Amino acid sequence: MTEIAEPMQAAAPVSASFHTGDAAMKRLRSRYAAERRFKIYGILAISFACIMLVILLFTLLKGGVSAFWQTEMRLEVTLDAAIIDPQGTGKPADWDRGALQTLATNAIYKEFPEVEGRLEKRDLRGLVSPVAGVFISKILDKDPSLVGQTVQLWLPTSDGVNQILKGGIDRTLPEAQRTINDRQLAWVDKMQANGHLKTAFNSTFFTSSDSNYPELAGLFGAAVGTLLTMMITLLVSLPVGVAAAVYLEEFAPKNKLTDLIEVNINNLAAVPSIVFGLLGLAVFLNFFGMPRSAPLVGGLVLGLLVLPTIIIASRAALKAVPPSIREAALGMGASRLQAITHHVLPLAMPGIMTGTIIGMAHAVGETAPLLMIGMNAFVTQAPTSVLDSSSVLPVQIFIWADKPERGFVELTSAAILVLLAFLITMNGAAIWLRKKFERRW
Structure with missing residues (x-):
């Protein structure tokens, strides 16, 4: 008996699965794009942080490096024994250290003998630091034999002179907006031309403690x-x-x-x-x-x-x-x-x-x-x-x-x-x- 073969049914077309096809490729591209965006966001965040850090360091360096240097002036100081040791004992413990600032004041007057008048002399002594006597005291402590001699000493200038020479204050500003006046500026220029001003390393910043005067303040x-x-x-x-x-x-x-x-x-x-x-x-x-x-x-x-x-x-x-x-x-x-x-x-x-x-x-x-x-x-x-x-x-x-x-x-x-x-x-x-x-x- 001859069997009659049933005609084979045509195979159904295979449809695209969830993981293939255009929709899947679109989702894949979307994930890759999200990953690229995430990387970009991370790079931008790190770049922003680095830029802010650079700005911070630049600002600190620009404003702080100059503090490691101090302007000094050379003065011929007469270390008068009558002023330093009024009791005449010859012992450093008996010295009148509060009067040592007078020695710096007399030295700056000697530098400009033509200056007369109370106001002019006040401006003149304003060029030297009001705590220059402290530095003279330190020099004498190291070498007490200097008492009674006339020596050349480098003493710190006032803060106004220091800032003018370091560029912290614009000297082209009107006189009323500066801490030193035009007359003082002329004296500073004269001393600078004569080589009596220099910039030295500010060791006081690392060796001294707090003070009301910036030239004497330290950490x-x-x-x-x-x-x-x-x-x-x-x-x-x-x-x-x-x-x-x-x-x-x-x-x-x-x-x-x-x-x-x-x-x-x-x-x-x-x-x-x-x-x-x-x-x-x-x-x-x-x-x-x-x-x-x-x-x-x-x-x-x-x-x-x-x-x-x-x-x-x-x-x-x-x-x-x-x-x-x-x-x-x-x-x-x-x-x-x-x-x-x-x-x-x-x-x-x-x-x-x-x-x-x-x-x-x-x-x-x-x-x-x-x-x-x-x-x-x-x-x-x-x-x-x-x-x-x-x-x-x-x-x-x-x-x-x-x-x-x-x-x-x-x-x-x-x-x-x-x-x-x-x-x-x-x-x-x-x-x-x-x-x-x-x-x-």
Whole structure:
């Protein structure tokens, strides 16, 4: 029996799937375009940040580099023993140092003998720094045998002369808009033509403390105060922060109390810094009676300020260590404490150091809490201990920025450059320590 074959049905045309065809290619092109846009946005954001950084550095360098130089004038100073040592004892301890400015005034009068009249002489002595006597005192301290002699000394000019010669003040401005008048400008030009003016490195900026006169003001006292304050901050925040992080992450039971502690630690990291200043004022100064303006109090306040940051970063670093490290140490017979101290902590140290870097960088730039505990006092001597009155670099910058003299404007920019260098050095040391303790597994 012959079977009749059924005619084969024609195969249905294959339709485009979700992953092929024009619609899929359109979606693919859209994703690629979004990815390109995202890259462009990232490049624009980084470029904007770099441009702002360059503008900031350019502004600081333009306004601050000139502070590292000081204009000096050469004067023939007669170191009259009758003025310096009126008692005639010959002992530097008995010198009348307050009268040394008279020697500089007499020297500038000798330079221009033709100047007469009270007003003209007032303008003339306005060319030399009103604290030139301090520099004469330092010279005599180095060589007391100069008393009674007439010597050529390079003494700092007044701030007005200094700014005119460094271009900080436009000499073409009307006389009423300049700190020195036309008559003084003529005297300055004459001294410059005679070679009696020069620009020298301003070592006073690095060796002196604060002063009401820009030619005598320096950062040494604030720099020492910053070092002492940061030392106290590190000694307080790092051990306590790491210990708290280890306990909360490795030993503390998970209950409502530890949850409350964790929430409060996270909240403290966002509390305005001035609140910590109020805490230091109420507790350390008023309750415990600690000295005002002392690096000890400043370090304690800043230590409390950065403590939440170090705890949070340390907990994250501990959590990032693989559980297998703990299990292997426990399996070999180590106690829980030995497993943490011998294995987990060394592996978490890079992350802990990163949190410390962030916290210390935050602390070194803080001003508000230190103002609350009186570290904005006028301190003319560098502190010798953590209990002495002191200032710090951010507060010193704040004080100088509020002064009207043109010389303090450039000192402010220069101090910011020094603070940035201080911060970079501190961070570089911390990064070196982080690399030193870094271990790989």
